[in-house]
Amino acid sequence: MRPWQVFLLILALAFFAVSSAWKVLYVLTYVLLVIFVLSWIWTRFSLRQMVFRRNSSSGRVQVGEMFDEELMLDNLSTFPKLWVQIADGSTLPGHWAGYVASMGGRKRARWRARSICRQRGRFQLGPVMAMSGDPFGLFRRHIVLAPSKEVLVMPRVYPLANFTLFTGGLPGRGKHSRRALQTTTTPTTIREYVNGDALSRIHWRSSAHYNKLMVKEFDLDPAVDAWIFLDLHDAVQAGEGEESTEEYGVTIAATLATYLLQQDFSLGMIINGEHREVLSLDRGDRQIERVLELLAVVTAGPGPELKEALAMDSFHFGRNTVAIVITPSNSQDWHESLRHLKLRGVQTAVIGLDAASFEERPPDEDTFSLLEGSGVPVIHVKSGESIAQVLETGSVVRSR
Structure with a gap:
């Protein structure tokens, strides 16, 4: 019964009690009024x-x-709580933190909420609302117990032992690197001192061990920059949810970026999606965090087509640069842009997502083979395949 209905009932009983002077009606009126x-x-x-x-x-x-x-949930007063309902306004999919408790004075209720994160993105925990009322169910009260806070669900990252495109050695890190005449940050070996060597290059511990002067030799610092170009143009995406080219592309980009940064590459990232995102070149653990933070929130959208996007961002790719394009696009329009980068001395590679396999339809014409014929390495990824296994040992046609 709602409060206004009870109030009208009290008024009606009071009217009939006064008009009839019946004692029972007076008693009922007083009892209902006290309860109210x-x-x-x-x-x-x-x-x-x-x-x-x-x-x-x-x-x-x-x-x-x-x-x-x-x-x-703590009840700090001595007044008991007949019932308290906790409602959590979290937007994290599958996460429920609600609770109903009956609490005595100065008591605590404790519970846990666990959920498997299935969807990347920035989500909200809370606000937390509490609701309670009287034993007769006439009144309800709501208050906000805690404000909302954010939780960031980042894309999955698979550990890689190696990257199949670099099985012959990472660019800039081969065994035949040239010795530097100047001191760099990459000491590689020691040799015996010869007249004219700088005293700053003497390795004193080795000199004491061999009982003769030994000096350090240095390699030229690796100067290869890596760029990952993720194509999230909505017109070429296929599939839904976890089994979609969008999620596969994001997961591949996160996995590959983490691996390259752990190999001490300087890495940048360009994303062609709902918004054009450019992450400048950097290296180290902080760059890994930036990459994962960016990939957590990107979505497919009506940005420029891949051909136009590659042309707009080509100035980022100079000589001694590795450019890896991740795309489900089966069009040939953007192939020329990639060949142009290759002619400029950019080491190009493509991770092609088979869009047809994500929609269980007959395969499209394999236009990636045209790139392979031009000497551009291509990795093919289909729906349901192990991303880590494909990146480590997947079938790839190398430059001819």
Whole structure:
């Protein structure tokens, strides 16, 4: 029964009690009035001195990992809570942190919420609402116990032992690198001191060991920059959810970027999607974080087609640059842009996503073979294939 209905009932009983002077009606009127007032007072105090806390391991998690948080509700007053319902406004898919408790004075309720993260993106935890009321169900009270906070679900990253395009050695890191005449950050070996060697190049520990002066030799610093170009133009995407070219492309980009940065490459990334995103060249763990943060939120969209995007961003690719294009596009329009980069001395490679396999339709014409004939290495990735295995040992046609 709603409060206004009870109030009208009290007024009606009071009217008939006065007009009839029947004692029973007076008693009913007083009883309902007392219940009405006490219920309102109970409701006003039902959520006082309630404190909510949530503790999670981190505000960042990767797809496929468990997001686990501990939630606590404390009643700091001596007034018991007949029932308290906790509602969590989280937008993280599959994550439910709601709870219903009956609490005595100065008691604590504790529970856990666990969910497997299936979707990358930036999500909201909270706000946390509490609802309670009186024993008769006449009144309800809602308050906000905790504001919202963000959790970032980053794309899955597969560990790689090697990258199939570089099985012959990473660019700039071959065994036949030239010795530097000047001191660099890449010492490789030692040799015996000869007249004219700088004293700063003497390796004193080896000199003491061999009982003669030994000097360090240095390689030229690796000067190869790596760029990953991720094509998320919505017109060429296929599939839905986890089994889509969009998610495969993002996962491949995250896995490959992490591997190259762990190999001490200087890496940049260009994403052609709903928004054009350019991540400048950098190296190290901080760049890995930037890459994963960017890939967590990118989505396919009506950006420029791959041909136009490659032309716009070609100035990023100079000599001694590795450019890896990840795309499901089966068009030949952008092939010429890639060949042009190759003529400029850019080492190009393509990771081609087989869009037909993501929609279970007959395969399209294999236009990637035209690139392979031009000397551009291509890795083919189909729906359901192990991304790590394909990147490590997948079938690839190398330059002829």
